Amino acid sequence: MASQSTNPARGMRDFLPVDVRKREYVIGIIKEVYESYGFEPLETPAVENLETLTGKYGEDGNQLIFKILKRRNSFEDELEHFVDNVKEEFYDDNNPLYPPEIENDFCDLALRYDLTVPLARVVANYKNDLPKFFKRYQIQPVWRADRPARGRFREFYQCDVDTIGSRSMLVEAEQISAVCEILERLGFEDYKVNLNHRKILTSLLDVCEVPQEKHTAALIILDKALKIGGEATIQEFEKSGLRSQGIKLAKFFYQIFERKNKIVLEKERVPKELLEDINNDTFEALEALISNHPESNRGIAEIKEILRFTKIQKVEKIDIDPSLARGLSYYTGAIFEIELFGFTGSLGGGGRYDGLIGMFGKEEIPACGFSLGLERILVVMEERGMFPEHLQNSAAADVMVTIWNEESIGESLKLASELREKGLRVLVYPEADKLAKQFKYADSMKISFVCVLGESELAENKVTLKNMKSGAQETLSRSEIAEKIK
């Protein structure tokens, strides 16, 4: 057994105390802000019925679902069934009858892949118990059998906030405001929220004569336009047989990108005033191009309403970005994404998806959500040293009580109890040992204060308190210790 690997499974991570504390700090702020907006916590099981998840994430997503084997007899029955009835057709290369989903026969459960499908299931299952407007947040891990890479894990947390049941733009505005508040409280300054609307995108593509069936392809190209630049974007359009349309779109985006590039060059904080100007320019350009399209007005009006509401909530780092597409095809209204200067990939995003949440029922239910990527936030905060000092050098306790000798263990325990009652976190060295070793241990644990209860201290009912940073020592009465440490 000694030769067995003790690493966590591929793409998974152990979180030692210092890691857990940092994660909990970020999660704590996210929860606190979401709760201040009246969002309520929801938790769903890590394991879902396989049929709940299949067909929800497209072919690519389906391949990344971790599937759980049927137990014992059911599995052996399936195996027998396969051998007796299926295998010949399955291994016949000329027979396309068995697509790659053969493994689904052997599995009945799967690991949660995202937090949206479980939410849709919950909304359908408890519809009589849930309020008319259901505002929930959910901060839980999801699992994807992706190829692990820097910042990409097979177990990672999503922090989702969704409002179910209202078509009001107040919903979008609240979610954007809440997310910005979270980012500010975590110490981010150089971010902005890119905002667009599916109806604006559709109008743009229509006006530039992109045929309906190529909208999705065009959206995928647009999604990376800002990253690859104007020329490469046009080449991409050309490859898709959309050369003339691509040039039209590019001309339109050119003026917008040009101004945006200026902001990016400033690197530092996002200048709010500049953003407001640029947004006005963008609206002007949009209206000039698409205002005749029947869907564009609603898109633009909704975006403007969101801007008006967020401004009231003192959120002004919003950048109207008509090229923002967001991969997922289920969005129906506003879409948004957090951009951090100098960081590739976004810290989170979301939008309105009025068709999806009713997938398990019969009615269409309006919904809008914002998902924060906890792992990315943590990676950036770590790289930039954004955690508060007490988390960078987190200690297991506020004070350690040493053990003088076997006989005095009781006295040390008593002191520890007294200090705990006063609200301190107290570590007791677990055994009688050389004092030097005990100090060394306290030091390695980054503990700031150590109490010594030697013979003379016990005789006088006093305690020697050592400040581990300054090295200063003083002998105090037992009742003074807690105050001194605080």
Place this chain on the structure above:
Amino acid sequence: MASQSTNPARGMRDFLPVDVRKREYVIGIIKEVYESYGFEPLETPAVENLETLTGKYGEDGNQLIFKILKRRNSFEDELEHFVDNVKEEFYDDNNPLYPPEIENDFCDLALRYDLTVPLARVVANYKNDLPKFFKRYQIQPVWRADRPARGRFREFYQCDVDTIGSRSMLVEAEQISAVCEILERLGFEDYKVNLNHRKILTSLLDVCEVPQEKHTAALIILDKALKIGGEATIQEFEKSGLRSQGIKLAKFFYQIFERKNKIVLEKERVPKELLEDINNDTFEALEALISNHPESNRGIAEIKEILRFTKIQKVEKIDIDPSLARGLSYYTGAIFEIELFGFTGSLGGGGRYDGLIGMFGKEEIPACGFSLGLERILVVMEERGMFPEHLQNSAAADVMVTIWNEESIGESLKLASELREKGLRVLVYPEADKLAKQFKYADSMKISFVCVLGESELAENKVTLKNMKSGAQETLSRSEIAEKIK
């Protein structure tokens, strides 16, 4: 799709907001107390390599592990390999070559089954990063493919606390003290901690001439002796061919059980004084019977030391129970279990297991742990109505702001922001609607205060605040609102 089940998977549960809040309340107290004793948080992945878990939980445990199918090509390769090379031998009833572990060929990962094996893996993997004495707590779900029953789920939380690296009885005393403090803070009064020692059990069995190879069988009978009573216990011993030994053991336990029954009859609080008397009786009886056995003295001395240390920490609900066996065979020293009057099954338990934590390395590492069953604690607290009032009727927000009309949405959002800045959780009704409907909604959400910003209020820059419980309404200046609600 509409016909698909929207229930959570079998034995799994969704936690709606009111459930999550109760769970977080209990978990919060557990964490706070553990941290006050210097325990540090650890988190490990939900998914472990299958080989990390196999062979660690016995045959019964192994069958309850949820196993994850290899992905796509690896799975198909295994299937092909099975069809080509394995199936004939597997389905040959005369061939015992393929035991039930055949499914392990198709799987590479598995869901976490407990928190102890992952801890052992972590201790082996990070031995240079972990402190000499590693005190960790871990509160995470585990998954077992058990038959679901009342209070038994397939996904449930364990709350483990373990101290690695010291043989001192201070470790046991600290864990027992911490657990008692948790129970007291949660509001439990009628509990006690049953305490025994593996060396006492071994000595007792030896002295009563139970042969070594029948120790485990005898321990299993003893484990339920208190529940089934003296006569049934002797019958069980008889079935195992241990009639005379059983009578000897029963005689010894008779006097102890008799007094214990008296305590049980009192039902209410556990009388500390009585417990101390009984413990002294128990020690007398034990010493009379086993003091000549070479192992007994260490067992009794360690138990006495634990009692001395816990008493210093004002923990006195400890009941020495020489019949306490605890199922798991890996314990090597003290063992303990929480008993709640009128509740079958324990709320948690643990003990010293000096052999186990080194399973992935070469050295023996001393360890002692206490595991609390979160689900059981929650079940009892729910049955007894032990949650604080604000959790029984938890509201999504402290106050709701209504929307007067489309035009005034901005004013409502502004007020909401102001109230949030003052630390309140504020829900804004998401759309313009009849005021009566908005009040009804606030009522259904159990929100205590509602703000109305009508035309007259807006004109005077005031707000009408309605107390939803009393029905009282008053018109206040915006700055007074927050104070009033608090």
